Amino acid sequence: MKKCNTFISFLVLFFLNFAYSQEVTKKQISTFPSSLFELNVSYGIQGNFFVDYGESVVKAADGDIIPFRDAFGFNLYQKEFIGDYKAIRFSTRLGGRNFLELGYEVGTNRGEFSIITQTDSGTRVVVNDFELDEVNRYFSLTYKRGLGKTNRWFLLGAVSYLHLESSTIEISPSANFISVEESNPTNSYLEELAGQLGVQYYFYNSGRFSLGLETRAYFIISYGPELETWSFAPILKYNF
């Protein structure tokens, strides 16, 4: 929750800053173009609220995550809260300020581990600066509505089919058991239904291109609802 509050505070400050900038340059601002079709891409960051696996993330001095331990042994599950975020979307205007958007969004969180241990049978296990990924792929259908007539602010809501990929290592020294595996939709049916709520703000326009910022909260709705990730990214839009 602390991570969430920090993230929200940061976003609020950021958008207030742009709102202020908008006020200052209000007289110079004209309505941004809007056409029947739009293509937009974004690349930024996201915070993933799942990847700590319900345990505190403890790091070594070099930044590597220290595996948490349970009755089974060492669990190399956890990833960094902040990860990267990429999206590409195609929009069509339904009429007025209403848009329908098809999107593909990917969030990736990584965790780097180093551990040296030995099983009871004497086998030494060395994991050295090894990076494990947690990848969320969203196939989204979004409804987006412009706020006002300037085509700068948009509110959006979406439903997404979510593919999950998770790479993990389990080391149980007492059991002489080591598991290195990736779980994904193909081998483990890791798929969920997700929802989104978000805001877009465009602050720069040149010809058919517009540049802006967006933030989206992703929820798992097939169980929950449970907050999964929160993204924050610059967005570049091209109007056809």
Next chain:
Amino acid sequence: MSEISDESSNYPNLKYYVHNRFSGQDPSIIDFYDKAFLSFYLAYDENDDDQIIDTSSPPTLIPSVVDADTGLGWSLSSENNWSLDTIDENSVANNYSIFVTAEFDNCSTYAAPVVFNIAAEENINSGCSNIFGGISSGPAYGWGGANPTIPAANKYDGNCNDLKYGGNYIREVYIGHVKSHNVQMDRLVSFTGNGGGSEVQFCRASSREQITVDSLNNINLSNWDTRTLMYWKRKEIRKKRLRLAAIKWDENWSCEGYEEQLFVIYEEDNEGTLTIGDSVSFENGDSTYSLDVNVTIDNKSKDQVIIKRTRTNQEFFVVNLLDQGCGGGHGAGSFGDRIWGWQDCGTPFQYNMWHRWIDVTDNTTYF
């Protein structure tokens, strides 16, 4: 409360239970269990927010009398009054709620899905068909009892005479804890109704009771002796949850002779046929008979079987407390003072099994 106690045939000793549970005379439901023919089931130990459910306050008691999605449960208010409330999945998942089931079979009185106890005061009916004869002896052992005598961790050296203590005994085996391995057994959405969480079945085929003999004198078995469903939410699977199953897998696995049992875990669907075939054999202790049973059981599933193992009584009780290549974990309740070996690690659901044996003449439990 009166409505329950008036139906004592349906809820034997529930009043006794409630009285002792909340009057402070006997704050533990543990001791009660073996005094009444009831079993208790805690459906959820964590709420929807993954927080351990607070068990410091009195639970809602839900008599299990019908199969339904909603029902009635008794709650104790702060004014010490009982009230009857409607309960459903959501309320049970987020509040301390215990299902109470009447156990009419005296032979299975000792079965407790959640609360495993031992310190019984009244004798079980020794006329049960699944109780072997013998002579009673041995120290009393109870969780929380006075001066408990804890027997050695592993008394199962394969010699039944060493095990028996000369008593009339039953030997129970449970599926203890189960841990998910982040493998969903069903798709999220299925147009045939199979989507969502996973319906995991734990099965046992042994059967000296259910066999049939065909015209060629082949001995066949086509039904499970026990099959118990454990439902896993998608959330629980994804989070690699460790859950208490406490499923009674065998209420009495005999020691004498040689007895194989088929242990199977599969995920059930509402269509498809998963045929599980194998053979199990028996040999009586005095070699008066032996059987080879052909097991062919059809189940509804579109998947492959998750785990299929043949276990024998001569190996199971010897190795069950040992590391079987996956480490071990503490049991729950009265099984909690021992480490039980995890089994089949690396599969979608790894588990441990607990066993105990009970001298039913003096209600002494041994592990």
